[in-house]
Amino acid sequence: MKSIKILAFLAVLLHFSCKSEPEVDTANRNENFEGIRITKEQFDHNEMELGTLTVQNFPDVIRVTGKIDVPPENRAIINVFEGGYVKRSPLLEGSKVKQGQLILSLENPRYVELQQEYLELAGQLDYLRSETERQEIMFGEKITSEKNFLRAQSEYKTGLARYNALRKRLQMLNIDPQKVEEGTVSSEILINAPISGTVDQVNVSRGMFVEPNYNIMEIVNTDHLHLELNVFEKDLMRIAEGQKVHFTMPQYPAKSYEAEIWLVGKTIDEDRTAGVHAHLADSLKEKFAVGMFVEAQIITKNKDLPALPEEAIVEVDNAFYVLVLDQSSGENYNFKRRQVKPAVTFNGYTALEDPEALTGKQILTRGAFNLLGN
Structure with a gap:
């Protein structure tokens, strides 16, 4: 009796497990119907859905690569x-x-030497200035020769030039020349x-x-992060300021971000590319670091195309198929597979090159892989 109960339990378990996955109903493939038949119970249990072609907006995009960067003045x-x-x-x-x-x-003794030299020049400059003024007065009164006056004037100008040059040199080292003249000398900058x-x-x-x-x-100041994109010469004429950019990080391909073209370079590099700058929204700037590699799509224009959800199209042996509802009854759904040619995919939808044959047809938009991909 125990063995009979165990066998009965296994039979019930097998009955329910068989309903968990849809199967091609090979028993119902006959001369009247060649396709895939599933029961309504299988359809509902696997949360399948039917739909039709819908018009979706698809961008015409240029695929490029680049990095997160900042303007030169921010580095x-x-x-x-x-x-x-x-x-x-x-x-x-x-x-x-x-x-x-x-x-x-x-810290360096050389810094002290520069300040000492500056102090000495400052002292000499006062003497040279007064000497030049004295010689000028004496020359005007015919007491001294023009040669002596010009010599004093030349020595003053030479000393002034050295004084100003050394003063600027100290300022470049962040040393205050005024404090040096007041007697403050330091070995540290x-x-x-x-x-x-x-x-x-x-x-x-x-x-x-x-x-x-x-x-x-x-x-690096990251207040003005931007995208630095590399666009090939053949695509450059299609790029314009104000176009939208969708970009992702290779390590996080599922997450997409937006930017906007700001500047388009006019010089072609040796690798036949030009630089294109795109602005990021302020809310995104805290998410990225300078130098991050990005993969981007520049949207040049938009067009409306008949399309199906991406998961409605299944690749089998290098060809693409959808399942078209042939007929349905209260208990069964009969599908026939139809080969299609995908054109472009964006935002979960795929446009078709030959949509006319599917116009008005009921198509399995969810669950097709379970029937065609096995």
């Missing part, structure tokens, strides 16, 4: 004109900085952030000697 590379040893380096990569904030200090932004690179550590023009660090 600053920090270096110095006179080398020195790193005394203070308080920042790490990713640190936020404000324009004018201390980001580094360097302070380097402040030229722009606000985020520290992108730090290439020094404390005690390291920094050579002149060595890239100490880089600061």
